[in-house]
Amino acid sequence: MDFFAPRQVKKTKKAKAPVKRKASEATVQTTKRMTDHTANGGDLLWKDLAQLFEDVESTTKRLEITAYVRKYLICGLRNDEAGLRNLQPAVWLMSNRLGPQYEGLETGVGDSLVKDLLTAITSPSIINAKLKSEPDLGSIAASILVKQNRHAFSKPKPLYLPQLMAELHAICKLDGEGVRKEKRGRIQRLINNCTTAPEIKFLVRTVLPKGLRIGLKDPTILTALSQAAAAFDSKLGRPSVGDEKDAERVVKASFASCPNYDILLDAVKTHGLAELPKLCVLRSGIPVNPMLAKPMKSVESVITKLAAVTDEITCEYKYDGERAQVHFTQDPDGTTAIQIFSRNMEDMSRKYPDLVDVVAGCRAVISPEIANLIRNGSMDEAANDPNLEVGAEVTSFVVDCEAVAYNVATSSILPFQTLMSRQKKVTDEITVDVALFAFDMILINGVRLLDHQLKDRRTILRSVTTEGGKFRFAIGEDFVITSEDGAEPTDVIGRIGDLGDDGSATGLLDASVKASCEGLMAKALTGPGAHYQPSVRSTHWLKLKKDYLGAGGDTLDLVVMGGRYGTGDRAGKLGTFLLGCRGGGVGFEDDDDDDVYKYITDCGSGLKDEDLIEYSKNEYRVDRKPAEYVVSTQNTAGKRLDDVVWFRPGLIWEIKFADITVSPKSKGGVGADPKKPGLGLSLRFPRCVRRRDDKTLESISNDADMVDAYQRQSVVANNKGDDDFY
């Protein structure tokens, strides 16, 4: 499908040639496989993609993995016959998804269905015995089935990618009576057409919830795609976007604004890298990764930090609920669609069906002044729409909100735990009322507001929607920071409004906590950084939680890599856990390895007995250390690794700690202390605060966050405890 017709291929001066690398034997093989076949109208074979997965699984070296994927993508881009109908499913399958995250496509197939299939050939005891030494059903299925003489009577039909993807989508959509039998039959038929072990192994893994587990994730795919796209552009003589790093930045930024591989690949193949910033843009119906905030330790430090970039700030209540990105779209025929997306871009519309009505009722009209503000500086075509005039109707918007448990009768906010007790899919009566607290607007009537300053975005939000009932504007107060000659900006704060009990921002913080909020969000209203940056943890948005004040400090979100059995009270249960951060991050030297998890510390505090029991029989357990884990070769916390029960990456905990120390055992944030270049960063007195199921692995703390927190802590130490930011 071409999302951007009419096609236009610009032919201007030849792009700079990308850096040439010597092809490894494996990449030579990939090219050969990918260009060998021409059957089925040029469709690509699942066999070749499965072989790519096998190659990727055989190495942990990021550069090698990137090279394999790049080669595959170059072949895919150049193969005009195969076209997007092959390239798109190939990349979705690489990314471990059957389509965009917000479509929530899941096969609903569990281990038991695959075991069922296998018990038709071999006994359950053999399967169970194999599972003891090899926990992966994909490998077991491959080892059993590949030896069978399965094709004596019926010749297998080659599996092509468009056909495979269509069949997997059909499996996802199956519902109702007899669904298990139907799924089983369809998977059986797919497996019957597989001729090689990798085909079977990765097909089974693809249909199971644990996924491919070969260490291939979006950042690596996007890096490989940027290299493949640059080579493809250069071959066609399309304009270059700069060097390899520039191409990577363009592709990653495009995916952040429009996280849909169908659209990205269409833009890359049909139009070229230079056109991506115009084509892969925010639109209603496709969620973006939300903008995030940096933690701070005191009101004064917040103001000092923001004073460096602006003189107008707002401090809003930090509501303790769930991020909700609300998309409203009205088609020309008057039909409307409302979607509510989580911070992980999952569609939560079925969790909040009551909010859909709330959103439908909150629209106002667009006045001429607001139409001007919307148009101001916008390059979007939609900004020239003559309908954006006096009394224009609101036909689309994207609003950034926090969904909070709420008592409408008393207009009071309820705790986070109350919100968590709401069912994922509301089917019966709604028992927990929820309100939306809106704090930002990033699209209105097709015009993107990302480059507008927050002050204008907020004015637009408050003019084109009406507050009332369960749709409310975030409570806050604006401050003008003024500084007399030589005075610290925090000394002189001109207040507007009267919210804080004692007439200050600190009073506002207290007021927010009294209103059952977590603290404050301080944001630059104007200035160069006051635009909306999707997926960026910005220094123009600062969060100040009541908990951060005083001792105790910041929190980090870390992945649980595994655990060790305890002794004493904890005998027979996992008692301590190995925690890791994600590699890379903005500004971190080693930001190529963002697809790995690096050991930071052991942690056994903050866990109740029932937690330990649950984690001891955890669904995340795997038999071997996952390839993407970077752990000291021999030991963690002075112990050997033989007794570690490994978890696949997935379980995320929020960790509080006393402070960050330099450690030879930690692999995260290595080099943060220039005087100790080989050492990493670890935590003193780490304690698990809560499980973060609302976070994805992509959004946990990374090397850069560790270094950041360490440096902020050093500022405090150097200032001998000044009340500076933590």
Ligand SMILES: Nc1ncnc2c1ncn2[C@@H]1O[C@H](COP(=O)(O)OP(=O)(O)OP(=O)(O)O)[C@@H](O)[C@H]1O
């Ligand atoms: N007024 C507000 N403006 C922006 N975000 C708000 C506001 N009130 C509540 N929030 C919530 O606070 C979050 C900001 O904190 P952060 O970016 O660190 O998210 P987080 O990593 O989930 O951390 P945490 O929720 O532990 O603070 C937002 O994602 C949003 O869900």
